[in-house]
Structure formats: C-alpha cells, structure tokens
Amino acid sequence: MANWHFWGEKEFSDVYENIYIRSVMEDWYNIVFEFVKQINSVKKDKKILLDVGCGEGHTTKQILDRINGSYECDLLEPNQNALSTAEAFLTPENNIGKIYPRSLGTFKPDRKYDIIFTSHTNYYWALNQKDYDRQLQKLIELLDKNGKLIILTLPENSDHYQIMLREIYPKFNYAEHIINFYKKIGLNVEVEKLKMKMFIGDILSTDKFFDLKIFYRFIHNTDSFPNDKESVDFLKKIQKCQKNNYLDFKDYLIVVSK
Numbered sequence: 001m002a003n004w005h006f007w008g009e010k011e012f013s014d015v016y017e018n019i020y021i022r023s024v025m026e027d028w029y030n031i032v033f034e035f036v037k038q039i040n041s042v043k044k045d046k047k048i049l050l051d052v053g054c055g056e057g058h059t060t061k062q063i064l065d066r067i068n069g070s071y072e073c074d075l076l077e078p079n080q081n082a083l084s085t086a087e088a089f090l091t092p093e094n095n096i097g098k099i100y101p102r103s104l105g106t107f108k109p110d111r112k113y114d115i116i117f118t119s120h121t122n123y124y125w126a127l128n129q130k131d132y133d134r135q136l137q138k139l140i141e142l143l144d145k146n147g148k149l150i151i152l153t154l155p156e157n158s159d160h161y162q163i164m165l166r167e168i169y170p171k172f173n174y175a176e177h178i179i180n181f182y183k184k185i186g187l188n189v190e191v192e193k194l195k196m197k198m199f200i201g202d203i204l205s206t207d208k209f210f211d212l213k214i215f216y217r218f219i220h221n222t223d224s225f226p227n228d229k230e231s232v233d234f235l236k237k238i239q240k241c242q243k244n245n246y247l248d249f250k251d252y253l254i255v256v257s258k
C-alpha cells in the first residue's frame with residue numbers, strides 16, 4: 001500500500017491500515033475527554049506524567065493539548081521509529097520530558113509519576129500471566145504518593161473479542177483481569193465504561209472481500225490474509241454482532257489510585 005506523505009497523520013500501515021477511519025470520532029474523543037478529566041482532577045503545581053506505549057504520539061497529543069496548568073510528560077515506547085515520530089510531533093506544542101526507547105518490562109525510571117496513562121498497549125506487555133501481573137505491579141510502584149494510573153483497554157464482551165475466529169489475546173489481557181488484580185491488592189479502582197463504535201457498513205454492503213480481509217488482519221493482529229473459509233466465517237460473526245452497521249468495541253477506562 002502506498003504511503004500518502006502529504007497526509008501524514010492518516011498514513012495507514014500494517015494491520016492498522018483501515019482501523020482509524022472506522023472508529024466513530026465522537027466516541028474516541030469522549031474517551032480522550034475522560035482521560036483529560038481524570039488528569040485535570042489531580043491538583044498539583046506541576047504534574048509529572050508518563051505515557052506508556054505512546055506510539056507516534058497522536059493520542060498523547062489529543063490528551064496533553066487539554067491539560068490545565070503545568071505538566072511534564074515522559075514518553076515510553078519500544079518502537080524507536082514511532083518514538084522519533086512522537087518526539088518530533090509533540091515537542092513543538094507539548095511539554096515533553098524524558099524519552100525512553102523501552103518496553104514497560106525493561107523500563108528503569110528516573111523518577112516517580114503523578115499520573116501514568118496508557119491507551120491500548122497492555123496486549124503487548126507480556127506473553128504469560130505471571131510476567132503480565134509483574135507489569136501491573138510495576139506500574140503501581142512507579143506512582144508517586146497520591147498518584148493515579150489510567151489504563152484504557154477492552155472488556156471481555158467487546159465486539160473486538162466477540163468477532164475473533166480464535167483467541168489471539170489471552171484472557172489476562174481483558175479489562176476485568178486488571179480491575180480484579182488491583183482490587184485484590186486493596187487499591188481504589190474506578191471504571192468508566194465507554195463506547196467505541198466502529199462502522200462496518202462498507203463490509204456488509206458488498207459480496208467482495210477486500211475490506212473484510214483487511215479488517216480481519218487488524219482484529220487478529222496478523223499480517224496474513226484469511227483464506228476464503230475464514231473470510232466467510234469472519235463475516236458471519238460480524239453480521240451476528242453488528243447493530244445498524246456498527247460494532248462496539250466498548251472501551252473501559254480503568255483508574256487506579258492508592
């Protein structure tokens with residue numbers, strides 16, 4: 001697929017190539033506004049933030065642009081190319097602190113944080129539950145006293161998980177595991193249950209499989225295209241889940257404090 005350099009912000013690549021144009025803008029910005037509300041409710045002269053897995057920094061900017069008062073935000077991202085893009089994209093208008101080309105597992109912090117936030121990154125933190133729970137524990141240890149951890153991820157009943165032909169993400173990735181983990185160790189956990197609708201009317205209104213196959217790759221986190229049988233099975237699952245040409249990924253914003 002060609003990269004449209006004149007339209008930098010919407011350069012689609014790999015399995016993400018069609019996902020951003022499917023999401024309902026208003027649903028996404030309601031999620032951004034919830035992040036912002038949570039961050040703005042922390043009263044401090046200067047807030048020290050960390051974005052875990054900032055990618056190219058688009059979500060980071062949507063959030064930082066709306067923060068009241070003084071702040072400094074560190075960036076953590078294992079993909080060096082994405083991090084360089086984020087740095088160039090964010091530094092002109094946002095207060096960026098330290099930049100770490102690291103995964104959460106290998107991150108060695110230089111300071112504690114008032115707010116740690118992360119948007120759709122938990123799926124990639126670990127391959128087994130023991131290591132995953134270690135990351136959950138680590139995030140709490142990175143918080144300063146009165147600090148807040150904000151994790152955006154999908155619940156078990158998300159249409160994303162319902163339409164998959166096979167389990168790609170082990171169940172410990174689901175929002176419910178994170179919520180239970182933190183409740184069990186006595187932390188305060190608030191959960192905002194948000195909508196994240198995706199338009200799939202294009203896929204449902206044609207007997208051609210082009211967009212269906214691209215959507216399959218995103219949902220199954222793979223570069224491989226489905227065969228014809230998998231395509232038909234995937235289409236049936238989408239048809240069953242959809243309401244008025246939309247799926248709902250149902251994002252949960254999990255807010256944890258000590």
Ligand SMILES: C[S@@+](CC[C@H](N)C(=O)[O-])C[C@H]1O[C@@H](n2cnc3c(N)ncnc32)[C@H](O)[C@@H]1O
Nearest residue numbers: 052053054055059079103104119120121124125
């Ligand atoms: C779906 S993208 C989300 C990017 C961004 N947070 C957003 O919401 O637009 C997932 C990001 O997590 C990053 N990531 C992968 N493994 C990670 C890890 N172990 N620790 C931190 N981030 C990781 C990826 O490189 C990628 O940038």
